[in-house]
Amino acid sequence: MMQSRLILPIATVTLLSAMTLSPVSAQFGGFFGGPKVETIGTADLSRLLQQQQQVEAKSEERGTNSPQSSFVVVDVRSEAEVKVSVIPGAITKAQYEKNRRQYQGRTVIPYCTVGGRSTAYAKQLAKAGVKVKNYQGSILKWVGAGLPLVTLDGQSTNRVHTYSDRYRIPAKYEQVTE
Numbered sequence: 691m692m693q694s695r696l697i698l699p700i701a702t703v704t705l706l707s708a709m710t711l712s713p714v715s716a717q718f719g720g721f722f723g724g725p726k727v728e729t730i731g732t733a734d735l736s737r738l739l740q741q742q743q744q745v746e747a748k749s750e751e752r753g754t755n756s757p758q759s760s761f762v763v764v765d766v767r768s769e770a771e772v773k774v775s776v777i778p779g780a781i782t783k784a785q786y787e788k789n790r791r792q793y794q795g796r797t798v799i800p801y802c803t804v805g806g807r808s809t810a811y812a813k814q815l816a817k818a819g820v821k822v823k824n825y826q827g828s829i830l831k832w833v834g835a836g837l838p839l840v841t842l843d844g845q846s847t848n849r850v851h852t853y854s855d856r857y858r859i860p861a862k863y864e865q866v867t868e
Contacts, residue, residue: 724813729826730799732835739763739779761797762786763825766811767851774851774866775839777801777832782842783811801825801832803853833859 730738742759749756763780765772772782780801786793798820800808805828812824825831833839833850841847849864859865 725816727809727812727816728823730823731826732831732837735763735777735799735825735832736835736837739777742779759796761799762793764798764800764811765829766800766802766807767829767853770868771803771851771853772842774849775841775847777829778838778840778844796821798822799825801828803851803857804828804830830857830859833863836860836862839863 738761745759746756763777764783764786765776765780766783769782769784776782783800786798798812798815800811800815800822801824802808802811805824805826808824808828812822815822827834829850830852839847839850848862849866850859851866852859853867855865855867857865
């Protein structure tokens with residue numbers, strides 16, 4: 691008798707738990723679930739970008755078209771953040787989304803400020819069948835390694851949008867939070 695009285699409350703709690711988890715999952719874009727996504731670290735990303743720059747420079751010297759890179763770096767931060775600076779060679783999420791077919795077959799490497807938004811986006815892409823590697827640590831790791839930044843028009847800058855002043859960056863950079 692006691693056992694049958696417990697089944698209904700346990701079933702109700704289980705059902706309610708399932709119902710309350712779905713909005714959380716939706717809010718975080720699959721951050722806590724979904725496909726497992728490979729990551730790429732700062733040294734490897736920097737190396738890939740340097741190799742691509744060398745290929746492009748050699749092609750320019752020869753007067754030939756550069757071969758298409760095997761990857762595309764995508765900044766998934768807000769418009770206000772990317773207006774301050776991006777990692778050299780990166781495109782915005784809006785540019786990627788608008789021209790998705792152009793990047794088909796390449797590995798997409800998203801990044802943001804610390805990795806939360808890029809992880810969610812990477813999982814979304816992986817679920818859609820896109821080859822993806824999330825840049826672990828994102829732009830804060832990039833500037834932590836003292837690497838260069840550029841504006842969207844390719845000009846060198848030391849400004850970096852950190853979203854919040856709680857993040858500490860090296861003194862050679864100017865922190866922007868607005």
